[in-house]
Amino acid sequence: MAKKLVAVFALAAMLFSLAALGFAQESTVKGNLAVTVSDPSGAVVSGATVTANGPTGERSLQTDAEGRALFQVLIPGYYSVRVGKEGFKTAEVRSAEVVTGRTSSVALKLELGTSATTIEVSASSVQVDTTSTAAGSNLTDTFYQSIPVGRGVTGLFYAAPGVASGGGTGTANPSIAGGTGLENNYVA
Incomplete structure (x- = not known):
């Protein structure tokens, strides 16, 4: 009886954890x-x-x-x-x-x-987000079509602030905000 109760609580805790992870994923995009x-x-x-x-x-x-x-x-x-x-x-x-x-x-x-x-x-002033220290940018299709970059999407990353060559990981994995090229997370 006690083992079943522990199993039910463990299953419920796991389901709540998965639901929280799903909400966290959605709020970042x-x-x-x-x-x-x-x-x-x-x-x-x-x-x-x-x-x-x-x-x-x-x-x-x-x-x-x-x-x-x-x-x-x-x-x-x-x-x-x-x-x-x-x-x-x-x-x-x-x-x-x-x-x-x-x-x-x-x-x-x-x-x-x-x-x-x-x-x-008719026009609002550009606002600075004072609630976050994160650096980022939204690069649109219009922007992508108007600049001379290669056919790959990685050429577009170098137009964002805080992006440099990935060093040891190559140009296909740029370094963003000082991180290694392997720490990147791309949301499309």
Whole structure:
């Protein structure tokens, strides 16, 4: 009886471990989008509805007491972010970019008025991810087609920051951020 109970607990622990590993794998190939909402005076706006519309559809959140909303585990791509609250005009950013393994930031300032009026922000400033010290880049098909590299994808790696020749492992395995060429992890 005791052996069966131990076996059941061991099996349950193993299943939970595998589920956690699957979530960790997914979160490294996805990105986050942090939205901060303020009013014309710069004070934060809590309770505003923030909607992110992107490659996988639409998700909505409410801003917290500090005027922030965090969309987690998003597929990399461009998102349209819309913010609204009673007594304010609706604000929208159409090209908030979410990149792999990073938290992208969008700051929106709501103007006083009715929600029937929409304020569109046509360009957002480039945001620096202050929550991570990792160096990385997303190299797109358009970028790959516009630069003169060989037919292999490894030539493209050298365009990313922190990449050097792999030394003993050859040019097919570049050294990324000081690691050996054998420590690389490529996500396609």
